[in-house]
Amino acid sequence: MTRTCKNPVRCAALVVVFLLAARGELTLAQDLAPDRNFSPIADKSTPLMPRVILRNIREDRDGNIWFASFGGPIRYDGKAFTNFSEEAGLAKRRIFSLLVDKSGAFWFGSITGGASKYDGKSFTRFTTKEGLSGNDVLWIFEDAEGDVWLATDGGVSRYDGKTFTNYSTKDGLPHNSVYAIAQDRSGKLWFGTQEGIASYDGNIFTNFAGIAGREFTNIRSIVEDKAGNLWFGGQYGVYRYDGKTGAMLTAKDGLLDDFVGSMLVDKAGSVWFGHPLDERGGATRYDGEEFTHFTQKEGLPAKTVYCMLEDSDGRIWFGSVGDGASRYDGKTFTDFSTASLPK
Template sequence: MTRKLLLGPSIIAWTVVLTSCHEPGKTDLPAEKVRQRRVADHPPAQGSPKSGTAGRLLQDRAGNIWFGTFAGLYKYDGNSFRHFTTTNGLNSNWVWCLLEDKAGTLWVGTEAGVCLYDGKTFTPIAIPVRKDLPPNQYRSSHTVFSIMQDRSGKLWFATVDGVYIYDGKSFTPFIIKQGGSGYMSSNHNVEYMLEDKAGTIWLGGRGNEGVFRYDGKTITTLQINERKEFNWAWPQLQDKQGNIWFSNWTGAYRYDGRSFSKMSGLSMGPINPVTRIIEDQRGTIWIGGSQGICRNDGIAFTCFTEQDGLIDNDVWSVLEDRAGNLWIGNRNTHLSRYDGKTFTNFLVEKGFSPSEQ
């Protein structure tokens, strides 16, 4: 069943602007409206797991839905899935991130670097590995965690060796002089990046003592949480009101340009891990985490879990397509599509032909 969680008084004040654009209609999902579809899966390459996080979702300009997993890259054209692995030219089956640039080229960030896909061929692009960084137990290959294209057209890559900027010809390291002691144990812990409407770049990752803001000249570190071990955060989006949203293992945060406000009305587990935040076409905020996905209508959260038809509660990626459907990817390489009333679930399982139950 859906669960509504009321927002605290301090949250109502700054979310009231969203009340005129929340999604109307019934929120409880009848059991007969829950459907599942099994998707044929090609055998993964040797050494790759059969399943893994469906960590990034993207809709390209042609309308195809792409999702990256730790067992390769999938493309859904509305009728069937196509599976791409190293046998098709990928440099690794561990796909971390996806970006379609302004020219329509698909960039695929993997455990082994980055590949370009022009619709026919995957072409590996070598990012130079910095040699001035200390040894790192995670630096067995040049993992790319996220890719962003800024307003000037330059591409930003957040890698295990730090951030690089690509101008179409060469890569330039973007140096952040702050030590980190977390997940990557390097001096440049950045996993997510965001450019806001003013052109300011926001960067964040596990192990940092705050989040980074770059105005084009200066890098500023902002403190997001009083608990030092959870002071890091991932920049997620800028909403229609201009607020920047962040997430970490303790929950979701909103930055209004002056201070951070934690979403105190949201409860998604013992330490509230929040992994993805998006704003849909109506201005509604959706927050995904370890206990499902929640919708904020400005007054309360309506949360959806496996009881409502969601295929898995461990949500890692959320995408709204152009038709207004919500695509939800989780840690177990499964997908759910929510049209506002019904969940359609897609199971990636070896040996099954596409069939709808």
């Protein structure tokens, strides 16, 4: 069955980027008063995670696990899940991307509302009015120099702490819908877009849209393994690139499914692939020799995997759509999502 995604930011749920609700009005960026702290709201804390759409997972300095969800960011402190909403100071409730930067500040990327930064005292909101390239913020990344890059539906924006510098197809990106950003060990930045891959050496962009020698679009994730190979996950498989040559990997080679929406490299050096489509959803682990599948048959609670994280204790977290979150300790899965949908 052919699966395509012509308008990536507003595709149906089975094509990874989707919107279940109608677009709202744009929220203008502003600094919120310091007394509006990002603090837990008691009646929004629960020992179980609501069954919401999860799009990203991060760990903060204190070991708390954070989830980007379409119901607002959710924090897990080891005991309870706390859900934060727009009332806390967020630009929009539908959070798509997350970052905890080197200073410990939180960045939240939303759909239609731009980005929000929380420095521990107050929120700052950024939209196109302040110079952001787009108001759908699909990925947030901090480079080695401390600049924050925001992948949007209008290109990519680099924030140096004061101003934005925007890049688009005019500068060499294959497409203005950018989904993933990574930096390799040489310092070069890589971007995954709707129409392929580009790199940036600090001066110019190099377009790698035809790198795989076949249709390879809808690039959702980029990681570098311990050997220095770059992995690009997309709609039609995974491309492994050593800097000179590469190879495509698909379900025929051992992946659970061709569509790879998320990836991570664990502490042991294995590469994990998250598969977001219901009919072949789950995760694949590749240790350099063998592929291992994780589905409901193997104990994975959810049908799909949209995002992953290895925490500081070496446990793998999985986020899904509608089935919440689960955690794998190397032997067994823990399902945290037996709560019903929030009202």
